[in-house]
Amino acid sequence: MNLADIISQCKAKDHKAEKALFLRFAPRVLTLCRRYASHNVEADDLMQECFIRLFKKLEKYNPVKGDFEGWLHRLCTNTILTVIKPAKRKIDMVYPGELPEQELSQSEFEAVPAEVILTAIQQLPVGYRKVFNLFIFEKFSHKEIAATLGIAETTSRSQLTKAKRMLRLLLQKKIDQSYERRLA
Amino acid sequence: MKEDWHNKELQNGLGNYDSPIDLEGAWEALDAKRHPKKAKRRFAWLWLGVLCLLVVGGYYLLDNVNDEISVSEKVVVVNPDLKQESNVKLEAQNNTQLLSEYEAEIANELKGKNTKTLFERIDKTQVSQTEGNTKFLKGKTARYLLSGNVKSIQAAAVIDLEDKSQIQDPNLPVAIIKPTDFGIKTQTSKTNDQESKNNQESLNQNEKKVTTANESIIKNHSKIVEERSSSDSLLASAVAGEPDIVNDSIPNLDDLKNELGISFIAKSSIGISASYGFLTSGSVSKDEQSLDALAVDVFYEKEISSAFYFKTGISYKQYTNKLKVNEEYVYFETENDVILVNSYISGLEEEITGEVEVEYRATHNHLLYNRYSFVAVPILVGYKVNFAKRSKLKLETGISTSLFTSHSGNLYATGLIESLENIDGYNAKKIAVLQGLLGLQYEYWFGGKTYLFVGSQMGLDLNGGVGVEGIYGARFGMIGAMVGCRKEF
Numbered sequence: 001m002n003l004a005d006i007i008s009q010c011k012a013k014d015h016k017a018e019k020a021l022f023l024r025f026a027p028r029v030l031t032l033c034r035r036y037a038s039h040n041v042e043a044d045d046l047m048q049e050c051f052i053r054l055f056k057k058l059e060k061y062n063p064v065k066g067d068f069e070g071w072l073h074r075l076c077t078n079t080i081l082t083v084i085k086p087a088k089r090k091i092d093m094v095y096p097g098e099l100p101e102q103e104l105s106q107s108e109f110e111a112v113p114a115e116v117i118l119t120a121i122q123q124l125p126v127g128y129r130k131v132f133n134l135f136i137f138e139k140f141s142h143k144e145i146a147a148t149l150g151i152a153e154t155t156s157r158s159q160l161t162k163a164k165r166m167l168r169l170l171l172q173k174k175i176d177q178s179y180e181r182r183l184a
Numbered sequence: 185m186k187e188d189w190h191n192k193e194l195q196n197g198l199g200n201y202d203s204p205i206d207l208e209g210a211w212e213a214l215d216a217k218r219h220p221k222k223a224k225r226r227f228a229w230l231w232l233g234v235l236c237l238l239v240v241g242g243y244y245l246l247d248n249v250n251d252e253i254s255v256s257e258k259v260v261v262v263n264p265d266l267k268q269e270s271n272v273k274l275e276a277q278n279n280t281q282l283l284s285e286y287e288a289e290i291a292n293e294l295k296g297k298n299t300k301t302l303f304e305r306i307d308k309t310q311v312s313q314t315e316g317n318t319k320f321l322k323g324k325t326a327r328y329l330l331s332g333n334v335k336s337i338q339a340a341a342v343i344d345l346e347d348k349s350q351i352q353d354p355n356l357p358v359a360i361i362k363p364t365d366f367g368i369k370t371q372t373s374k375t376n377d378q379e380s381k382n383n384q385e386s387l388n389q390n391e392k393k394v395t396t397a398n399e400s401i402i403k404n405h406s407k408i409v410e411e412r413s414s415s416d417s418l419l420a421s422a423v424a425g426e427p428d429i430v431n432d433s434i435p436n437l438d439d440l441k442n443e444l445g446i447s448f449i450a451k452s453s454i455g456i457s458a459s460y461g462f463l464t465s466g467s468v469s470k471d472e473q474s475l476d477a478l479a480v481d482v483f484y485e486k487e488i489s490s491a492f493y494f495k496t497g498i499s500y501k502q503y504t505n506k507l508k509v510n511e512e513y514v515y516f517e518t519e520n521d522v523i524l525v526n527s528y529i530s531g532l533e534e535e536i537t538g539e540v541e542v543e544y545r546a547t548h549n550h551l552l553y554n555r556y557s558f559v560a561v562p563i564l565v566g567y568k569v570n571f572a573k574r575s576k577l578k579l580e581t582g583i584s585t586s587l588f589t590s591h592s593g594n595l596y597a598t599g600l601i602e603s604l605e606n607i608d609g610y611n612a613k614k615i616a617v618l619q620g621l622l623g624l625q626y627e628y629w630f631g632g633k634t635y636l637f638v639g640s641q642m643g644l645d646l647n648g649g650v651g652v653e654g655i656y657g658a659r660f661g662m663i664g665a666m667v668g669c670r671k672e673f
């Protein structure tokens with residue numbers, strides 16, 4: 001069954017087609033959710049919200065206006081940004097001075113598994129994480145990020161910089177830990 | 185620019201990355217969230233209970249509301265012809281048994297005598313009331329009466345036609361009086377027009393007499409009932425603090441009441457309860473008299489602090505005093521009539537005229553009731569003490585205003601009305617009473633919302649009425665049950 005047929009039957013509220021659509025896109029949507037979530041349980045909840053919204057809004061999907069994956073990606077991103085709330089808990093502030101200036105080499109970076117990167121992204125503060133995701137993956141400009149999140153552009157730039165530095169620190173630690181484990 | 189390749193690596197690395205996932209499990213979780221099973225209606229049983237309560241309460245409230253003083257009579261007439269001609273529902277009764285019971289004695293009394301009086305036998309001690317020629321006799325001791333000027337009767341014995349062997353002396357002049365109607369049968373089949381007319385008039389008079397007799401019975405009976413009511417009617421003034429309006433007028437009243445109740449708590453702060461109360465047996469002086477009460481309370485409770493709480497609500501109480509009347513009256517009326525007498529010896533029939541007593545029996549089976557209503561609005565402040573892990577003590581005090589609304593029904597208690605009228609502020613069967621309330625309750629909690637309780641409440645009204653109430657009960661979640669008793673001083 002091709003995607004168009006699945007979507008068509010989903011619009012007719014066919015339960016099997018809905019399951020087929022879910023099985024097809026759940027892993028990708030889950031990755032998206034994990035990038036925004038603080039942990040995997042929250043990511044699972046976000047994914048459920050995304051699919052619930054998807055099945056409600058599927059009627060409005062028009063193939064002429066774009067491919068389904070892009071439409072799904074935008075819908076999920078909007079859902080996540082709507083659902084996810086700023087953490088009220090205390091955030092461990094990481095000051096720029098503490099962050100490593102040394103860049104990871106390309107070979108080192110390529111050796112880092114995707115799961116490790118996802119875990120590192122989840123460890124970023126919520127604000128950093130949102131800006132980081134929107135800039136890197138959704139390819140938003142700082143102006144768009146500022147409008148979406150209701151922050152100043154300078155704040156967006158600042159948080160992106162800090163997010164990257166913090167991510168490098170986290171990845172470096174994980175690389176070092178992995179290296180030590182291999183040596184041991 | 186150094187970071188550009190990082191961005192691209194990230195985009196390439198995660199952009200197309202599929203996270204590991206238990207797809208089937210995730211789908212089931214999503215499906216369950218999208219299509220949750222219809223939640224079990226937690227309060228369905230509660231509404232069912234409330235519905236039952238309303239049905240039972242409604243039946244109770246409406247029961248006998250339209251009942252009136254009704255005298256259902258079973259009038260037994262000695263004269264069968266009267267039965268046939270009268271519009272009044274009459275029922276003949278075969279008095280063979282009565283006849284046979286006395287025939288031997290009568291035969292001895294009349295043996296060898298030529299008398300105008302056949303017999304007259306009645307236990308006069310049982311005459312409850314006499315009005316002119318009308319006698320009201322009570323109970324089964326009433327027998328029969330035959331007296332008057334019976335012309336030339338040649339009878340010396342009264343026997344059953346069906347049993348001629350009872351005649352001991354064949355030479356004895358005997359009048360065979362048909363036993364079907366107590367030995368006397370009125371003549372109604374005259375061929376003479378004038379006589380027929382006379383008889384018809386006589387029958388009409390008899391019918392009128394019967395009607396009058398019925399009215400008289402009702403009138404006198406009502407009078408009797410009213411007299412009984414004034415001494416026996418009672419009202420449950422048992423609830424603590426309610427108007428003590430009948431104690432003085434009802435000396436035999438024991439106002440100890442038992443009480444059963446059930447309650448529903450919709451939330452911790454709002455609930456409804458209903459209770460049914462009844463007098464203990466033997467608490468009224470007359471048989472077949474009962475007193476019961478129904479109370480419905482809606483209450484609201486709000487915590488002021490961890491220890492203090494405020495409680496209010498509205499309480500409706502209704503007391504019903506019922507009196508079942510099951511009495512039989514025997515009514516005799518003297519009538520001039522024609523009597524057909526058969527001579528067993530001569531075999532001839534002889535018409536005689538004279539006065540006979542016609543017997544009427546009236547059986548009264550009816551229910552009388554009085555109903556009184558109270559509406560109370562209590563305002564209470566409570567204090568909770570948790571002196572042990574499972575133990576809780578509550579102390580409540582406050583005031584309540586009660587409105588004694590009225591009474592309805594057909595059992596008029598003159599003593600009660602007089603008692604009401606003697607209370608200051610009483611106005612046309614309505615009275616408002618301010619009461620002081622004091623309550624103490626101990627609760628033993630088993631955990632959750634399950635606990636046992638024992639409590640006592642006391643009320644004092646401005647008219648001097650003091651009442652106490654003891655209750656014992658249990659609560660399981662939102663449903664509670666209790667038993668209790670009340671006493672007023």
